[in-house]
Amino acid sequence: MGPFVIRRILNLIPVAMIVLVVTFALIHIAPGNPAYTILGEQATPLAVRLLDQKMGLDHPLVVQFGSYVVNVLKGNLGSSLLDGQSVTSLILTRIPVTLELAVLAVVVSLLIALPTGILAAYRPNTWIDGVSRLLALVGAAIPNFWLALVLVYIFAVSFRWLPSLGWTPLNQGVGSNLMHLVLPTIVLAMPLAAVTSRVLRGELLEVMHLLYIQVARAKGAREWIVVMHHSLRNALIPVVTVIGLQVGGLLGGVVITESIFSLPGMGQLVVNAIFDRDYPVLQGSVLFMALVVLLANLAVDLIYAWVDPRIRYS
């Protein structure tokens, strides 16, 4: 176990370096000068040049990359070109929103995926399985931005049951906080539920074929109990894996969902940074997201290795 963990963690270093190069390169080959964003209507060539100097954008790329890496290692992700706020603090203020949204989405997706997945595996190739499969296929195919528009139209504009957008922090009332998150959570949970449900079904089927289940059944245990106790426990590990591996997809969904519902989270930060050409914010938040995904994958691998010793080779 020990060497595996160490090797797995050492692997992260080159990966993180490549991630840094990618975020840096991506943004510096982009056209358009951020000074124009700041100066707006009043950008004269002189003002632009002065501002470039002030922001260090007149240095060679290599120098800029070097100082970028050094700063990142120090935990300094730079500051927004637009208003000078530190990128680290911008990200920190946005984590709670995205985290809450993501956690709720995972919980809701499990609430959908567990019953549909279990039922489908319990009665494979019946109408129950068919319906569950159809639901999963629908969930995976429905464009999330379209679903969001339709839900807003129905529940916010027509019935006025839920707010159409926005966010209130938890400390200003749990009820209001949750009301604002109902629609975004559904939108984000749908595709996740679809995948998780199918994976759960597949894993359950496999596990149920294993011998010890048959033994348990021979002992006269009721089938339902067999499913719940023996199969589910074994099948949940892959489900955890799927959710871990879905962190990237979840963050992608967050980008769309937060944009549509005006939620002040990481996704909205990235999209605004892109359209504002706020290089440091874009770099910082994409880097942060990539690190989150890397750590999630690491966690999945470690849990797996801990549970299933066979993984530890190679």
Next chain:
Amino acid sequence: MLRKTGMAVVASLALAAGVAGCGSSPSTTSSPPTKSSAGPQAGGTLNVGIDSDFVTLSPAMSSALIDRQAFINIFDPLLKLSPSLTVEPNLATHWTITNGGKTYTLYLRHGVQFQDGTPFNAQAVLYNWQWEMNPANASPRRSNLALVQNLSAPNNYEVVVTLKAPFAAFLSMLTGRTGMISSPTAMQKWGSAYGLHPVGTGPFQFVQWIKNDHMILERNPHYWQKGLPYLSKIVYTPIVNPLQEYNALVTGQENIIDSVPYQEMSQLKSNSSLVYAQKSGLGYDDMELNTTAAPFNNIHNREAVNYAINRQALNQLLFFGYATPAYSQFSPASWAYDASLKVPYSHQLAKAQLAQAGNPNGFTFTLLGDNNPVTTQEMEAIQSELAKVGITMHIEPVDFTTLLTDAIGGNYQADLLGWSGRPDPDQNSYAFDTTGGSFNDPKYSNQQVDSLLLQAREATAQSQRKALYDQAASIVLHQAPYVFLVYPPVIQAWSPTVHGFSVYPDGLMRFATVWEGQ
């Protein structure tokens, strides 16, 4: 949906014209507020929906139109604008103009202090302006103050401004960001982070700004106008999607919104639980044609475009008839507006111009525009208009920074940019039309226009200026470095619990005298 038209220009905001004037919706409020006769009540929180987030809260560094929504309530300008666009005393109680229009002496109000306790006086004004004029600070205000030769403060309440040349728009400029004075103490304390910690003399003081989420202002207890403001708190929420912003008003999440999507107007009119008002704005939507590059270095190609666009049809389609067709830089809200000035919509004339240009079957060009659904639709409509006379127009939606970079750098054939408009006609024409002007993206140059606009800037009598602007506008219209499309109106809507609000042509929402009741 994700774009930021936040920057000054074009479609989405506060621009110009529905001649309808101040048609405060004939209070279709079915159950009229009974308590409103009780007079203003103090207290309450006003939730305000705005169409994009603020960029900076420092008037000295701001170039985005949306910032002015916050400034108008945090900072009191030296002079204020009346709803009919006349300049009125405010922090400057009176002024004199001497030395042939080159020396302005401003007399400041006594006993006013900034929200941090710093006294408001002539030194503070000088500190702000000198900071803005210092090239090292790269302030967008610098070009506004370019004509200033000397600043002095003979005493604490007198500012003497000596200009290099007469400048008729100077007072009008002081109603805007140049006239919004920050506390020197706060500017020194925060340095480059001052834009996150603004301190002014206005009715509301800054509390908190979470980017892309909300900004909170609260009542300034030391406001110089006793008893004002009534509201204890204002919360601004940026909602980039126009339909969502309107929905937020309908669902009660916001109490007032800065713009209404035209397609929701019929619904708004029939909604008895909302109030709205419409006014002519100051700005315009237009295409800029680069006069130094093919195909628009040929005046006949420019004229062909000018004739080929059915402005009335665009108005019906995109603005549901609420805008006014535009033929100049002066909107119907301005005294410089000339209702008789127009070019006909005519395929025949357009084709004749194409023939004269030597390309009777049309030509091809690319139009740059901001990447948002509203602008994109406008570009598609123009595209299909021009196709009717054989002109092929490609659409290139770009983000706002690229749009500005290319427009200013002359790296384009045509763009759709527009202008949010300012109260004085000089502010809407001089920098755009004169040779080498800072907003002259088409690189247009015409000696006659240069001379007319210079005379208009230096003249004092409004009637004289009007005659000069009429002449200049006619030349610009027919030479078509710009193809003016429409003057969009300012339409704002609010809940009937909001009282004492009125819509201004500049679209800025002033909340000093607004109060909430049943």
Next chain:
Amino acid sequence: MQLPLESLQLDTQTTSRGNQRRGWRRFWRNRLAVVGLGIILMFLICAVFAPWIAPYGPDAANFSSAFHAPSAAHWLGTDDLGRDILSRIIYGSRGALLSGVLIVSLGMGVGVPLGLVSGYFGGVVDEVIMRVVDAGLAFPGLVLALAMAWVLGPSLSHAIIAIGVVTIPQFARLTRGQVLEAKGREYVEAARCLGASPLRIMFRHILVNIATPIIVIGTLNIGGAILSVASLSFLGLGPPPPAPNWGSMLQSGSEYLTMAPWISLFPGAAIFLVVMGFNILGDGIRDVFDPNQ
């Protein structure tokens, strides 16, 4: 958002030819899968014969008939410029199908050779390629594609490149896994003993044997790829107007959701149908190879 390839990994190595034949029979009996195939064929026909099928031109604007609700003249109504929505959806199927296929081809075209090399040679080569792949997989796909499409500028080919590049590491990792498994099998040993060159072993022996699952997963991913293009277009990074692009149609139509919901609802339904079609089809094909069924 795309389905994770890992979760759809299939085991064709253990599937005998006879099993597959029985599988295909099962496929044709699987009504759902046939429906999926039908949906895709329908869109394919629309794409190929658009000019003959569509009642109007895709860009035929007519201001006076803007915002018309669905009617006999315009089955799915007209949009904000008076264009026929049905016609635009029909023409739009060209870009949608093409982009889906091209994205997967790009992802496979680069990813599969990378995975082959990495898995076959192992060692330092494997380490280097896999670290790059890990880095690629670390970026949330949509975020990276969004940033790339923005850098390149809005156009369909740029969206295709951006999303295609993002899928490369997925295919590389998938292929590598399959290669590692295949490497130990007899036919590889046999080829090696007979003195075949590594290149020949990789492409003639291993690739041929692992091609089926990779192609199946590629098909499955077309739906996800189309969805990703729609997402980028919805965010304003699709092809410039007036191209009849489903995501862009949905985006501009969303401005009129209350007044004219059909402008955004129908393009959304088209995206949903075609993605659903590919997912059902992929699901059906997977059953063919899945011995557990």
